[in-house]
Amino acid sequence: MPERAATRSDASNVTERGRRAFAVLLGEFRRTPVLVPLGDGPGPDTERGLLTADFNGVRFILAFSDEQALARYAVARGEGAREWRYQTVLGARLLDAAVPAVGVPCGVALDCADGADGMVFPPVRGVVPDAVAVDVDGGARGLA
Structure with a gap:
């Protein structure tokens, strides 16, 4: 025993x-300020102008630690030659303001082209506001 x-x-x-x-x-x-690519307009890969990706029913705002990380993502996507518009946003602002504004379960994926060196901030208690955390009773209320 x-x-x-x-x-x-x-x-x-x-x-x-x-x-x-x-x-x-x-x-x-x-x-930390991070780079957030701007989407090309309405569509499944943009949310309020920010580039997003859906994974297993959760939307993720894509963020990058620097221009080199964004470039790796662009190349991996086969779009390394095009110009990528982005804005610089404080990580806290993404989690506290942008995520709740999405309207569906949403987190942030940082440096998603970097494999294990990337990081995922899921929509759970302690990461995003409780009102939109999927693991809180009453959380994610009003989300479609």
């Missing part, structure tokens, strides 16, 4: 370390 208790304790410690590491990354993202 002590071995089983130790395994549970170890798993709990790993989970807690992961939560703390995510909280640090989230805090850094909230304080």
Whole structure:
């Protein structure tokens, strides 16, 4: 039995370390200006003028840490030769204002062309306002 208790304790410690590491990354993202490409107009890949992507029923605003990360995304999309318009937005403003304005469950994907080096900020408690968090009773209310 002590071995089983130790395994549970170890798993709990790993989970807690992961939560703390995510909280640090989230805090850094909230304080950092990021580049948000502007969509070409109404369509499935734009939300209020911002470039978005849908994944498993959740919309994500695409954000990039710098022009090189945006360029990697453009090349991966096969659109590296075109001009990409973007605006610089503070991460906190994306999470606190842009996400709730979308009207459907929405998060932010940072540097999505960078694989494991990218980051996803999902629409959950502690990341987005509770009123639009999908894991809060009453959250995401009024969303289509």
